[in-house]
Amino acid sequence: MLTETTSDIQSVYHALDEADFSRYHWRTVLIAGMGFFTDAYDLFIIGTVTAILTPLWHLSTTDLMWLNSTSLLASMLGAIVFGRVMDLLGRKSIYGIEVILLTLGAVFSAFSHTVWQLMLFRALVGFGVGGDYAGSAIITSEYANRSNRGQMIGTVFSMQGLGLLAGPAIASLLLATGVPHDLAWRLMLALGAIPAASVIYLRRTIKETPRYALTVRGEAQSAAQVVHDVAGLDLQNATVRTRSRKARLWDPIYRKRLLGTAGAWLLMDVAFYGTGVSSQIILRALLPGASLLNSTLIAALIFLVAAVPGYWLAVRRVDKSGRKRIQWRGFLVMAAAYGVIALIPAVRALPIVFLAVYAVSYFFIEFGPNVTTFIFPAEVFPVEIRGLGDGVSAGSGKLGAFLGAFLMPLLVLHLQLAGTMAILAGVSLLGALVTIYALPEPKGLPLEIAAAEDRI
Numbered sequence: 001m002l003t004e005t006t007s008d009i010q011s012v013y014h015a016l017d018e019a020d021f022s023r024y025h026w027r028t029v030l031i032a033g034m035g036f037f038t039d040a041y042d043l044f045i046i047g048t049v050t051a052i053l054t055p056l057w058h059l060s061t062t063d064l065m066w067l068n069s070t071s072l073l074a075s076m077l078g079a080i081v082f083g084r085v086m087d088l089l090g091r092k093s094i095y096g097i098e099v100i101l102l103t104l105g106a107v108f109s110a111f112s113h114t115v116w117q118l119m120l121f122r123a124l125v126g127f128g129v130g131g132d133y134a135g136s137a138i139i140t141s142e143y144a145n146r147s148n149r150g151q152m153i154g155t156v157f158s159m160q161g162l163g164l165l166a167g168p169a170i171a172s173l174l175l176a177t178g179v180p181h182d183l184a185w186r187l188m189l190a191l192g193a194i195p196a197a198s199v200i201y202l203r204r205t206i207k208e209t210p211r212y213a214l215t216v217r218g219e220a221q222s223a224a225q226v227v228h229d230v231a232g233l234d235l236q237n238a239t240v241r242t243r244s245r246k247a248r249l250w251d252p253i254y255r256k257r258l259l260g261t262a263g264a265w266l267l268m269d270v271a272f273y274g275t276g277v278s279s280q281i282i283l284r285a286l287l288p289g290a291s292l293l294n295s296t297l298i299a300a301l302i303f304l305v306a307a308v309p310g311y312w313l314a315v316r317r318v319d320k321s322g323r324k325r326i327q328w329r330g331f332l333v334m335a336a337a338y339g340v341i342a343l344i345p346a347v348r349a350l351p352i353v354f355l356a357v358y359a360v361s362y363f364f365i366e367f368g369p370n371v372t373t374f375i376f377p378a379e380v381f382p383v384e385i386r387g388l389g390d391g392v393s394a395g396s397g398k399l400g401a402f403l404g405a406f407l408m409p410l411l412v413l414h415l416q417l418a419g420t421m422a423i424l425a426g427v428s429l430l431g432a433l434v435t436i437y438a439l440p441e442p443k444g445l446p447l448e449i450a451a452a453e454d455r456i
Contacts, residue, residue, distance in 0.1 A: 100128070
């Protein structure tokens with residue numbers, strides 16, 4: 001139960017929820033979003049890098065499995081650690097450290113000379129990526145207004161789409177201009193440091209979110225000052241809210257929500273990263289005679305015509321259609337697309353038909369669970385456990401990403417495209433069922449109501 005320790009006609013929460021979309025909101029979205037551009041670039045460029053390194057370093061299938069997935073496994077740990085620390089020490093205290101790790105990891109990876117060195121530095125990249133997933137979502141949600149919250153969080157995440165496009169575009173440019181392969185892969189990895197480094201200072205100077213300052217620390221005046229910056233309102237006596245007890249992640253209501261956020265994210269990332277990081281492997285199975293440049297250009301084209309529009313349509317619709325509907329519907333279309341590829345041999349036999357169906361799956365991954373699984377955990381847990389809930393959910397997603405990227409080479413090798421796509425269809429169908437059963441609809445609700453803080 002909530003109790004108020006001071007009386008004031010206008011609370012910080014209400015002021016934040018009803019504020020007009022402002023320049024401060026845009027600044028928050030851009031600072032957070034640049035990290036996600038880097039995250040996507042760094043996580044997905046490795047597929048092209050390992051395709052180049054396979055003949056240069058004589059990589060085995062096991063080497064490919066680990067190089068393609070090491071950063072994803074590390075990101076699972078990074079999300080949980082950063083999320084928990086943000087609950088204990090505050091959002092501001094560590095925001096920006098994750099992009100420092102990204103910058104260092106990208107630069108060091110470019111100077112690797114052995115598989116083990118590259119794996120180590122990719123793990124550093126991954127740990128920073130995990131921290132970015134937890135930190136950026138939470139900070140954006142706690143600054144957001146009620147009517148634009150989904151759009152704001154979704155915009156941050158949809159910068160991933162530009163990073164997905166930048167990876168194969170830069171790789172294609174380097175390969176097409178004749179840059180020697182031993183230099184090209186190093187440049188591909190090193191370039192990931194630039195966007196990450198560009199926001200280090202801005203993230204380190206961002207102010208503590210009013211919701212954390214008020215609810216966890218009881219710093220009413222600090223929260224009121226930030227509300228003035230965000231909404232232009234002067235609160236003479238900000239309302240402090242305290243509870244008779246603190247929320248716990250294992251409370252029944254939050255256990256069910258965690259099943260929904262973590263379970264759906266894990267299942268989505270099995271499909272998304274399995275097909276994304278291993279796109280070169282899938283395209284090689286489909287088009288065995290294609291050159292590395294041609295398969296990279298095909299991957300870039302799929303991202304451009306299918307994935308990127310899907311991201312931004314999700315951003316446009318998420319505060320109108322709702323998170324839950326977009327998520328379960330996207331999962332179902334993914335399942336149908338993968339099922340068509342698995343069950344109809346003619347689809348696999350005709351590359352143009354395969355690529356068209358494959359593009360449909362990509363569009364509904366983005367106009368579906370890839371965006372919404374990022375939004376949900378930042379909304380449905382109370383402020384004092386929001387970092388942990390988001391971190392565990394994102395970490396679960398990255399576990400799914402690790403499994404998808406790690407196992408995809410083996411699945412394609414032993415089950416071919418038909419068997420692999422059949423498994424992904426089942427995974428996607430399960431994602432729709434988990435969404436429908438376990439997740440509420442937070443669209444349009446004040447953040448504290450969406451997080452069920454009134455039910456603690």
